[in-house]
Amino acid sequence: MKTFVKAAGVAAALGLMASTALAQGEKVRVGLMLTLSGPSAVLGQQARDGFNLAVKEMGGKLGGREVEVIVVDDELKPDVAVTKVKGLVERDKVDFVVGPIFSNVAGAIHKPVTDAGVFLLSPNAGPSVFAGKGCNPNFFAVSYQNDQNHEVAGKVAQNRGYKRVYLLTPNYQAGRDAMAGFKRHFKGEIVEESYVPLNNLDFQSELAKLAAAQPDAVFTFMPGGMGVNLVRQYRQAGLADKIPFLSAFTVDESTLPAQQDAAIGMLGGSNWAPNLDTPQNKAFVAAYEKEFNAVPGSYSMHAYDTAKLLDSAVKSVKDLSDKKAVREAIAKADFQSLRGDFKFGANGFPVQDFYLVKAAKRPDGKFQTEIVEKVFDDYADAYAKDCKPAS
Amino acid sequence: MSTTLLIIQTLNGLQFGIILFLIAAGLTLVFGVMDFINLAHGVQYMVGAYLAAAFTAMTGNFGLGLLLALPTALAFGLVLEVLIFRHLYDRDHLDQVLATFGVILFLNQAVKFVWGAAPLFVPVPEILSGSIEIAPGLLYPVYRLAIIAAGLGVAALLYGLVNHTRAGMLVRAGATNAPMVSALGVDIRRLFMLVFGFGAMLAGFAGAMVAPILSVEPGMGDNLLILAFVVIVIGGIGSVRGAFIAALAVGLVDTLGRSFASNILRLFLDSGAASQTGRALAPMLIYILMAAILFFRPSGLFPVRR
Structure with missing residues (x-):
């Protein structure tokens, strides 16, 4: 046997x-x-x-x-x-x-x-x-985790002592998540939560409202073509030098080729930058x-x-x-x-560093985002604690 | 809700309405004169924007780019007419809708093939860049004022062409009774072709004018097409004057509604409910306007007499 x-x-x-x-x-x-x-x-x-x-x-x-x-x-x-x-x-x-x-x-x-x-x-x-x-x-x-880049922007606004911030996002789930993410670390006053229809391309009337509200900073999440339009119109309306522009997924290497000089100096939250x-x-x-x-x-x-x-x-x-x-x-x-x-982390999402990045023009004429400062070190998302890993 | 903000938003509404008018003018002529539903009209707006972007990049000057884009947009419209649309005039509306929808899919993919999927960049021309201070603290971009001026110029030109020239007379006659015009010895096919090419050029002009302020990307005309149809239905199909009034009305109602709906509702509701309702209500306003106008005037504001 x-x-x-x-x-x-x-x-x-x-x-x-x-x-x-x-x-x-x-x-x-x-x-x-x-x-x-x-x-x-x-x-x-x-x-x-x-x-x-x-x-x-x-x-x-x-x-x-x-x-x-x-x-x-x-x-x-x-x-x-x-x-x-x-x-x-x-x-x-x-x-x-x-x-x-x-x-x-x-x-x-x-x-x-x-x-x-x-x-x-x-x-x-x-x-x-x-x-x-x-x-x-x-x-x-x-x-x-989607919220994290918005949290970076909120944290920066808090750290820099902005009192009144104007929020502008598209009217869909990710837009509302962006505002929630921003507010997680920002404790000041939200002047206005402005939602535009998804795929809105002309922001002139929102920008007029924004200028009239005169906030300390604006936070936005406008991916893709919406971001291209918003940034260029923001610059054309003469707001770029007056009201700091905080964003996530709005000014990055996918939109910069079309935004070009209009985006220079605008800020974003990210986990990385080409430099x-x-x-x-x-x-x-x-x-x-x-x-x-x-x-x-x-x-x-x-x-x-x-x-x-x-x-x-x-x-x-x-x-x-x-x-x-x-x-x-x-x-x-x-x-x-x-x-x-x-x-x-235990939930299968990364634990990593987050940075404030700024759009810049390189000496060779191309555009990229560049790191300004590290905002979070080894940062896990807010939801990880609710995850009970199955064995 | 200050007066200056109201003025600015009115200007914004006007500028949006002007762009809508440039697109709707061609659409209403094509629909009214030829009884042809052209869903691909929005694509011609996109093609105009791409042509302006390409020529501006080539010549380094937006003015030159615009000048080159216009005849090219006209030629492009004529080519489409000869190759595709000409064969659809005698078919029923469903065939026209299907075929022109196919043209939308084809051209959206084609521009992506030629220029790539990423939005293109067109700089604002140097003399029109910057903004002027309309009221203390409120700046308005010069380029948008230029769009309003250009659009009003085109409207005046169209008024002259349609009402005071022989070609315009034929177009008006064609809108009323095309077989009779044909029976009087007018080459109605050639007239159709000219109207079509002209409409395509106007849409292309609108696309070229917005290229420096909006991103030039595949599918950019698809949303505007729906609004253009709203405009021509409100204005009365075939009427350029109706399209002008309706376009400005739609532009103003949409822009002012989006800015002030919440503020006005705050007079009756508490703040949270007001902004919630305002957000929901604002995008519906133009359709409510359309429904209301059609209730009282079922064939639009300025129906063409038949």
Whole structure:
């Protein structure tokens, strides 16, 4: 009897080895689900390019294995995204889904991906619903929790002693979250909470109201084309030199090519800037600019980091079907982030530093954001405490 | 709610209305004269903005860019007419809607293919940059005043063309009874083509004028198209005068509503409820206006006599 057990053990061990050997030879399959069409397509393109750059630098491999990257466009439509992500999971049998850019898409694809036992890694969206009670062991945000960049702006307004601040955001969930995030650390008076329709392009009447209110500073969250218009009209109305402009996701490398000189000196909250002084970051920015002839924004940086994170995770596990091992390997975050300090909290969201950044023109004529000061050190999000990690 | 703020917002409303008029003028002519529903009209506005951006970048001068963009927008409209729209005049409205919607999808994707998805930058021309102080502490950008002036100029020009030239007479006649005009020996096809090209150029002009203040990006005309339809329905389909009055009304109601709805409601409600209701009510005001006008005048303010 005893010998039989031994033999069975040896056989099992042999079998295990065989399957590992097989697994190690297999390709890693990664699905990239990003917004690649419509007015916000530039954000998805930045993320795609950042991810591909990292894979290319690692010789087309992740963790020493051949990688197959499948890129799909979510069209910024949650229903389209669900259909396409099911295709990635069921037909293409991807090991990881990297995406999306927008939080409403994240809300739609989160369940189909994580329920199928596939890992979802977000290179941008970090909605609060998945950071607290709704945290999921198969979901990791490599970017930030959405509120945090707004919290930076609120903290700065508080630190600088602004008494009266005017808030201006689009009238949808992320806009209301932005105001809530700003108010978490700002204790002064909110002169006005002004909401504009989503995709509003002419801000002249809001700016007239703003000028009449004469606040100490204005805080805004206007992603994409809205931010381009707001910043340029703010400058044209002669307000830029009078009322400090605090923002998040409004003045960054995706909008600066269109805002140009109008944005110079405007402030934003961020977890990174292209001029962050680490050797890895310098190399990344140089390589990205050479390859794509554009200054990388945080979208490309997060996607690049995501590829590096996957590389470290795949390297340390033998068998990708061992979900527990993969999860632990990702959670370890054993890679060198372009941001410097980076680790995951228990809810799968990063604990990282946050900075105040300022738009500036470089000597070569291109525009980028540059770090003014560090606002938060090793900062975790406000929801992490509500997450009860499933064992 | 000070008087100066009211003046500024009125100017803003006027400027928005002028842009709407430039788009709606062409749309109302095409719809009224040819009985042709052109959803792709908003795309021509976008094309105008892209052309202005491209030519400005090429020549380094916005004025020159605008001058080059106008004939190109006209030519572009004519090419579209010959290639696509001409074959749709005799079809029913559903076919026209489907085909022109296809043109929207195609052109939105095409500009992205040519110029990329990122918004383009057009600098405000040097002499018109900056702002003037209308009242103490309240600045108004010179460029927006220039838009108002240019739009009023175009309105006057259109008035002259439509009411005091032979071509204008034919256009008016065509709007009333196209088969009869044709029977009198007028080449109605050529007239249609000219009207169409002219409408496309006006939309292109609107796009070019807003390029320095709004971001030039794919799909920028899609939202305005709906408002342009509201304008021509209020004004009476086929009437340029109606489009002018309706565009200014819509521009003013929308802008003033968004600025002052909450303030006015505060007279009746408590502050929180007022701003909540004001936010919800403001975007609906133009549609309420349209519903009210159509209730009293079902074919618009200045219906074309048939």
